[in-house]
Amino acid sequence: MTMMNETIKSQLGHRTIRKFKDRKISKDIMDLLLEVTARTATSTGMQAASIIRITDPEVKESVANVCGQAYVATAPELLIFIVDQYRNSQIAKEKGYSPKTARDMDRFIASFTDACLMAQNLVVAAESLGLGTVYLGSILNDIQRICELLSLPDLTFPVLGLALGYPDQDPQLKPRMDMSLRVFENSYQLYDSYLDKIRDYDKEMSSYCDLREPGKYLDSFSDQVVSRFSYASPKENSILKAIRKQGFDTGINKDDQ
Amino acid sequence: MTMMNETIKSQLGHRTIRKFKDRKISKDIMDLLLEVTARTATSTGMQAASIIRITDPEVKESVANVCGQAYVATAPELLIFIVDQYRNSQIAKEKGYSPKTARDMDRFIASFTDACLMAQNLVVAAESLGLGTVYLGSILNDIQRICELLSLPDLTFPVLGLALGYPDQDPQLKPRMDMSLRVFENSYQLYDSYLDKIRDYDKEMSSYCDLREPGKYLDSFSDQVVSRFSYASPKENSILKAIRKQGFDTGINKDDQ
Numbered sequence: 001m002t003m004m005n006e007t008i009k010s011q012l013g014h015r016t017i018r019k020f021k022d023r024k025i026s027k028d029i030m031d032l033l034l035e036v037t038a039r040t041a042t043s044t045g046m047q048a049a050s051i052i053r054i055t056d057p058e059v060k061e062s063v064a065n066v067c068g069q070a071y072v073a074t075a076p077e078l079l080i081f082i083v084d085q086y087r088n089s090q091i092a093k094e095k096g097y098s099p100k101t102a103r104d105m106d107r108f109i110a111s112f113t114d115a116c117l118m119a120q121n122l123v124v125a126a127e128s129l130g131l132g133t134v135y136l137g138s139i140l141n142d143i144q145r146i147c148e149l150l151s152l153p154d155l156t157f158p159v160l161g162l163a164l165g166y167p168d169q170d171p172q173l174k175p176r177m178d179m180s181l182r183v184f185e186n187s188y189q190l191y192d193s194y195l196d197k198i199r200d201y202d203k204e205m206s207s208y209c210d211l212r213e214p215g216k217y218l219d220s221f222s223d224q225v226v227s228r229f230s231y232a233s234p235k236e237n238s239i240l241k242a243i244r245k246q247g248f249d250t251g252i253n254k255d256d257q
Numbered sequence: 258m259t260m261m262n263e264t265i266k267s268q269l270g271h272r273t274i275r276k277f278k279d280r281k282i283s284k285d286i287m288d289l290l291l292e293v294t295a296r297t298a299t300s301t302g303m304q305a306a307s308i309i310r311i312t313d314p315e316v317k318e319s320v321a322n323v324c325g326q327a328y329v330a331t332a333p334e335l336l337i338f339i340v341d342q343y344r345n346s347q348i349a350k351e352k353g354y355s356p357k358t359a360r361d362m363d364r365f366i367a368s369f370t371d372a373c374l375m376a377q378n379l380v381v382a383a384e385s386l387g388l389g390t391v392y393l394g395s396i397l398n399d400i401q402r403i404c405e406l407l408s409l410p411d412l413t414f415p416v417l418g419l420a421l422g423y424p425d426q427d428p429q430l431k432p433r434m435d436m437s438l439r440v441f442e443n444s445y446q447l448y449d450s451y452l453d454k455i456r457d458y459d460k461e462m463s464s465y466c467d468l469r470e471p472g473k474y475l476d477s478f479s480d481q482v483v484s485r486f487s488y489a490s491p492k493e494n495s496i497l498k499a500i501r502k503q504g505f506d507t508g509i510n511k512d513d514q
Contacts, residue, residue: 003286007264007385011293011378029260034440036268038433041380043394044485045431045478050439059443087438087451088482094452095479099486105496109369110394113417116373117380117392121268123298124381128264135374137300137367151444160370174302176295181344182307183291186316187408194344195351221302222352225345228301229356239362240497240508250507251497 010128015173017132018071018212020165025077029129036125037118048107049115049159050084052150053077059149063161066145067138075163080139080150081119083111083157085248102155103249115159126164136161143242154247171211175204177221195222267385272430274389275328275469277422282334286386293382294375305364306372306416307341309407310334319406320418324395332420337396337407338376340368340414342505359412360506372416383421393418400499411504428468432461434478452479 037051054060057073063080064072072078089102101107123133139146139161146158181197191197202220209217219227244250287310294308311317314330320337321329329335346359358364380390396403396418403415438454448454459477466474476484501507 003289003386005263005385007267008289008293008382010264011382012296014296014298016298032260032265034436036265038436038439039269039271039430040377041271041273041390041392043392045481046485047434047439050441050445052441052443052445054443056443082445084439086445088486090448091451091455091479091482092486094450095483097483097486099483101486101489106397109397109496112366112369113373113394116370117377120297120374120377121381123374124378125265125268128262129260133298135298135300137370140363140366149444153445153447156445173296177304179291179295182295182304182341184307184309186309186311186313187406188307188309188339188343188410188413190410191347193351194348198348222348224302225348226352226354226356228303229345229349229354229358232358239366 007124007128011124013173014127015132015171016134017165017167017169017171018069018134019167019169020074020076020132020163021168023076023166025131025164025166030077033122033125037122040114040118040121042114042117043110046088046110047114048084048088048111049118050082050087050156051118052080052082054080062149063139063146066142067136067161068141069136069138072136072161072163076165077163079122079162079164080146081115081159081162082150082152083108083115083159085111085155086153089155103247105248105250108157108243108248112157112159119160119162123162130166131164132167134163136163140239143239144245147242147246152246157243157246157248169211172208175201175208177201198222264381264385268381270430271384272389272428273391274422274424274426274428275326275391276424276426277331277333277389277420278425280333280423282388282421282423287334290379290382294379297371297375297378299371299374300367303345303367304371305341305345305368306375307339307344307413308375309337309339311337316406320396320403323399323402324393324418325398326393326395329393329418329420333422334420336379336419336421337403338372338416338419339409340365340372340416342368342412343410346412360504362505362507365414365500365505369414369416376417376419380419387423388421389424391420393420397496400496401502404499404503409503414500414503414505426468429465432458432465434458455479
């Protein structure tokens, strides 16, 4: 296609990398990647998201334990993106204003969105430089532990971990559902049978071999869906309690709830 | 810097574009951008986020009304990214499994994250092709209205709007806080005075002129923070109720809350 360029070629080649070479990412590159996060769009310009860069091997090990993924401990770079309404609420206080709305869940959601946009912007930049990345949603396995480890103050919250380094593996491109099933025009489209619609995709998925289990092929997508829904995390559905514990107003115990 | 490339150059040049040329984005380009979203990292491979593409001028107008931004109605492309646990829960049901955990807030959060990552991946691809973009967090001004307009079923939820087109304006790069204030090593760093730390930035912000109000310079950042915190949306902090209404288990009314 004529509109293809290096950026999009790199984006279309995205694979999760879980094994990294024993090679540091230079300070210049890290500074550049962080500059890219600074330039990311941010809700109402508030920049209410921050990053904790984990360099201490013990802290890395602890994060790896929360994630349940040993490779996290050896990643050359490990970043934790966080909701951060703390900084701006301190700024407001210094200006003599008591920012009650800093605790609102819509601010939390705006910050959470900002943190995700920053993370993906950084990922695209990193991959354009030949780095590999893996997102770690699994930092939320034990939110309380992460908050303690990183000394996260009131009005902050962990969103997503990201490990980076030079790839030491070359995984297959993972099969994806056709976007015709995920993009709708003007209103959400319901289908009578999704299994019919994903029949080919279900087969294609069974030809994918995850490098974490070499020689073993994945289940069909529909089987993966069932198995994922069967999985209850150790602290199932506790995320709102954790959000409240970090100072946000989840509305729980309020009269109107 | 030697590691600079076209991708990162484009990312560092990001500006929000709110005025578009009267020129369509070709089908080939839209297909390519949607393919980029398909290749985006997704939590546990579940692809539990979708996109509603608004092509109907009346629906566009209605979304613009919710956003309170007239220019949204004339954007060549308007996409709404959504949390989508509906599709996979239907797949599970067809397989004879009743997916109770589809309603868990941690699934909501994983889907929400997926939707944001897709959006930013698409933005980088679009900007690399010379397109301009504006995120519309303001679709959440009236979540109920958006859900109705787009016929969003149970277990879906609007995350973020995105308008795209060929830029018909050339705004300044908006000043950003130095990342040293937003990136911390190993643990969150508290400062005694944030106003001290952002003194230069506060000044720099006052030299920025928003094209929405030509000739008028912005308030200092700290004044913007206070003014943003003073702003209470018409349906303040109602987002959790809206999430519950869309079928997710917000834990409200539960014994353990």
